[in-house]
Amino acid sequence: MGSPSEILLGTTDHGLGLILGIAGACRTDELVNLTVDDIEDVGSSLIAKIPNTKTKIPRIFVVTDVGNMLELFRKYLSLRPPHVKHKRLFLYYKAGKCSSHPVGKNTMGKIPSVVASYLKLPDVACYTGHCLRRSSATLLADAGVDITTIKRHAGWKSTTVAEGYVENSIENKTKIANQVF
């Protein structure tokens, strides 16, 4: 067994997609369209930009070096073949090498189910591409983050969706339980 990042990278580019997707509450097509220019490596963290979104609200998010994420990112970039003409970040990865072919929407959308099967979770097929975005909001809500911050993080126009996450968060349910007793 290798380091966690080797294991993640070993399951193709799923590790990096997983990290960026959860860190940035990314939709599948936002990950697909991500270019090498959209991510800036500032040494201690990565700054990622999602310039075009469904709601026309551009987003910026930071990926800190939790669990060797920066090493994973740099390793992935170093595997990029020099002759690649396009700027798309995600390239097909197999047996330790990146090809020049960009990853498409179908493959990207399968990341959560691949990770779920890697973790031996039941009902792997229910883990759709949207899970990354949902997990991101759920993790924030469970950490007690407020509705406005979650709304901004995910780039939702209305507060309704963010409210749903906060309302159903473990944090909220725990506070209610404490109030009951």
Ligand SMILES: *[C@@H]1O[C@H](CO)[C@@H](O)[C@H](O)[C@H]1NC(C)=O
């Ligand atoms: C991703 O790129 C495709 C093809 O250029 C485009 O149709 C789509 O709107 C883009 N989506 C986002 C979120 O940038």
Ligand SMILES: *[C@@H]1O[C@H](CO)[C@@H](O)[C@H](O)[C@H]1NC(C)=O
């Ligand atoms: C729980 O969720 C409801 C509905 O979004 C919200 O009004 C309330 O402030 C939340 N409570 C806490 C403790 O976060």
